[in-house]
Amino acid sequence: MPMIPFSLARRLAPALQPLRWLCARGWLREADVDLCLRLLHPVLRLQRVFAQVEARRWVAEDMLALTLRCNGNPQGWRAGQHVQLYLQQDGVRHGRSYSLTAVGRDGRIELAIKRQPGGRLSNMLLDRLAVGQVLELAPAFGELQWPDDGRAVLLAAAGSGITPLLGLLRDALARGFSAPITLLHQVRRQGQRAFVEELQALAERHRNLQLCWVVSGAPGGRISREQFDEIGGEHLIACGPQGFVEQLHGWWTRSGTLQVESFSPLQPLAADDVRDVQLRFARSGQQVQGSSQLSLLEQAEASGLRPAHGCRQGICASCTCTLLGGVVRDLRSGALFAEPNQPIRLCVSAPHGDVEIDL
Ligand code: FES
Incomplete structure (x- = not known):
């Protein structure tokens, strides 16, 4: 049971500025402060965006609109952008990006989620997510802009x-x-x-x-x-x-x-092409065994690294990283890239053999 109402939790965001300042200088740990804040209300955090499900409504036979109420941390979000949404289920954190169909000044946002054949997170959200549940969202991204020169x-x-x-x-x-x-x-x-x-x-x-x-x-x-x-x-x-x-x-x-x-949907890999590979993350000095089947983003995360990312679908470019050696396969098109020092998007690139990346 939250100790304070949602409206107060939202209004507290600016008042937490001194704590953010102390965390930025290393005098407090953000994770410790968040642990205390969430006791007051499950959405309350220093920087991270958490939101509570306020309503669900079917807007097509296979699409659900979710109204969420965010804590006071989203900055400059616009309708038409996308946000990555995370849900913890049975100890596993799942994430996927969805478009913002509405952004209100009162912290309410609306996301629309379409059922995907085999889409684990989407189908979980459609079938099991309940009003009142709390979710985490990553910062919004997306460049589409309304052309405001008055033409059709x-x-x-x-x-x-x-x-x-x-x-x-x-x-x-x-x-x-x-x-x-x-x-x-x-x-x-x-x-x-x-x-x-x-x-x-x-x-x-x-x-x-x-x-x-x-x-x-x-x-x-x-x-x-x-x-x-x-x-x-x-x-x-x-x-x-x-x-x-x-x-x-x-x-x-x-x-x-x-x-x-x-x-574009990711291309499944032929069974013959699934093999173990060596992954070298140069900056963090790690070498691990990986698989040619999974994206480099998933494999870096599984190795304990935290690469920047947004959409996880090859759209936002926030996971771009330099390929230092080896060959990677674009999971969407199947195209191979082997040129050293070229930028690759980790979320849609899988190793085609042993690879080294600047991470
Ligand atoms: S996370 Fe958006 S392009 Fe990779």
């Missing part, structure tokens, strides 16, 4: 790519953006159209918003070049699987800006 905007999403675009859309409409906006959402099945009622209500209220759904599993499926050319918009923001985003990129000929974000 086309938002194009496939699958869960709708989630950052919804965040941007809600914000732009709330700020009074009045030029035409078209939101195109491509899904496999009708029931995967997300936030439909809310989007329709927004379109009722804001006559400049047009909605367009494409059901790729239905006859006449995927969007064609001709259909795409007929849709208005001077700026394009696209988000979805790599193939979808690359296609729109290739079709885009208009004068406005083009912003894209893509995600």
Whole structure:
């Protein structure tokens, strides 16, 4: 039972500044201070962001919107960015990034989570996460920006790519953006159209918003070049699987800006290619046995290292590190990289043989 109410725990964040100062100078240990703070309230921490689940609502047959209330530590988060969310389950810490579909001034945020076949954390959150539970979040990342020069905007999403675009859309409409906006959402099945009622209500209220759904599993499926050319918009923001985003990129000929974000499923490794390898982490002077199957980020963490990271999906670049020797495989495309001193993203790179990295 928390000793103080949530609202007080949130308001305490600025008052903890002297403790942060003492920790920064090494006179206190942050972990010890956090241990005491969490006795007051489970979300209370010096620097780290913890949040309590406030509400859950299904927004498509396979997508859940979670409303979370954060402690006072998030800084400058924007709807349309992504955050890494961590959940401790049976002693194992699982993490994955999700898009912020809303960020409120009162510390409330909304994340949308899509069911993934075999997705351990996503499915755990969808099926078992209860209102009142406490989660940890890493700092938000993501560069998509609403183009505010008053020209028409086309938002194009496939699958869960709708989630950052919804965040941007809600914000732009709330700020009074009045030029035409078209939101195109491509899904496999009708029931995967997300936030439909809310989007329709927004379109009722804001006559400049047009909605367009494409059901790729239905006859006449995927969007064609001709259909795409007929849709208005001077700026394009696209988000979805790599193939979808690359296609729109290739079709885009208009004068406005083009912003894209893509995600691609990791390629499973053929059984013959799974082997033990030697990993050398040069800066920390460690040499360990690893596997050609797992990302270098996972293996570095399993060796007790704490490399910087954000999305764990190859998007944010915060895990970039220098390859000093050996060959790594891009887990998304299968491409091999062997050039020494080239930057690699640890979260989507697996060793193809023995490797040395600057970590
Ligand atoms: S953690 Fe974001 S690119 Fe690796």
